[in-house]
Amino acid sequence: MNDISGFSGLALSGGAGDDLTAKLAAFVRHREAFSPNTWRQLLSVMRICWRWTQENRRSFLPMSPEDMQDYLFYLESLGRSTSTISVHAALMSMLHRNAGLVPPTVSPDVVRAKKKINRTAVISGERTGQAVPFCRPDLNRLDAAWKSSPRLQHLRDLAFVHVAYSTLLRMSELSRLRVRDISRAADGRIILDVGWTKTILQSGGIVKALSARSSERLMDWINAAGLAGEPDAVLFCPIHRSNKITSVTEVPMSAPCLEDIWRRARRLAGEMHRVKTNKGRYSSWSGHSARVGAAQDMARKGISIAQIMQEGTWTQTQTLMRYIRMVEAHKGAMVGLMEMDNWPD
Structure with a gap:
């Protein structure tokens, strides 16, 4: 599963498989629009998210707001930092937009979930990491x-x-x-x-x-x-x-x-x-x-x-x-x- 097109037939909802596959194929063809690092991150996030949807019988694409909430809380339960969780949400949102789908992150429920995760992390003492300065x-x-x-x-x-x-x-x-x-x-x-x-x-x-x-x-x-x-x-x-x-x-x-x-x-x-x-x-x-x-x-x-x-x-x-x-x-x-x-x- 090293290519986005490999995900197009997996864990999809509805009957728009052919249209979705075509849009994902176009997305892959134009991957040079993104930096190599962004593309690598996207594929990594997709693999993690897809595995979670398979293990929990959820839809990968499109992903419902309810499933997105649960996925973000799952990442929190693993001890992932708030910045990592935000990256997962942003990249899954990017995938939905380029597939012609409404990103689940626009839902007020998902927005509240992200705010809850951030608030809980800050109150519990999490701070943004910073490279040790070389002066x-x-x-x-x-x-x-x-x-x-x-x-x-x-x-x-x-x-x-x-x-x-x-x-x-x-x-x-x-x-x-x-x-x-x-x-x-x-x-x-x-x-x-x-x-x-x-x-x-x-x-x-x-x-x-x-x-x-x-x-x-x-x-x-x-x-x-x-x-x-x-x-x-x-x-x-x-x-x-x-x-x-x-x-x-x-x-x-x-x-x-x-x-x-x-x-x-x-x-x-x-x-x-x-x-x-x-x-x-x-x-x-x-x-x-x-x-x-x-x-x-x-x-x-x-x-x-x-x-x-x-x-x-x-x-x-x-x-x-x-x-x-x-x-x-x-x-x-x-x-x-x-x-x-x-x-x-």
Whole structure:
């Protein structure tokens, strides 16, 4: 069941099977309208939801509001976070819309069920998870340890974390960068032609500039790996234990391999204490850590919210505010009022 069309004849209500199959087939044909990650998430949610409907003798498509309520409460009973439950509801809603069906999530009963789940979770202590920030001092420590290393893995990992912190790109966006995306500014610093991001999809693309030190670290890696003459090669590629790149490849490294870079960085930093979490996630540096850390560092330096959003290609202010809420807490108007020097007695 790796394709949506494989679900079209399963657990359906009514006699609109042929029409529904045709609409689902059209949906599959145009799957490039969605990011690969969204598509993977959709298929995963569908498999979980379909299994639940089969085990409980419910209809998968269309799904009634009553069944949707029960499905969401089922996810809650498994201990799923409110954000995960919201993703399930949103993706099942998307599936219904693209199948020409009324999403069950528009029902007031389902809306109330979601509010109940959220309220219960918040009152019981659930908090939104956040990646452990990777900040400028962390980058400086790694730079001092790895910049002169004879190991290609260290040079690659150092270049990767420099680019991740300097550009605030998401991990999947970093993995797509190629040697041909590099150009030089008049002062010799590197400019990266990113092309597109999760939130910016336009023909003009976006560019990211690196500092002099980050430019140097990236070129150290490229020259050591012999990638300078390979314009189509991805910037960050696998390395064999013999201290040579596995091969010049045009295929991006997988997410687990990129996450390993952050795990090695954490071990080197010697900060193996675990951060307390609600769901066992974000106990160490991960793919989003550089985005969070860079955003917090900019906030500490007084850079405006609009500028930070532009650097991180965020489109929603609330997303950024979750990352910098601890930094911004002591900049509130009430704190400033209470700490005024001329406060009257």
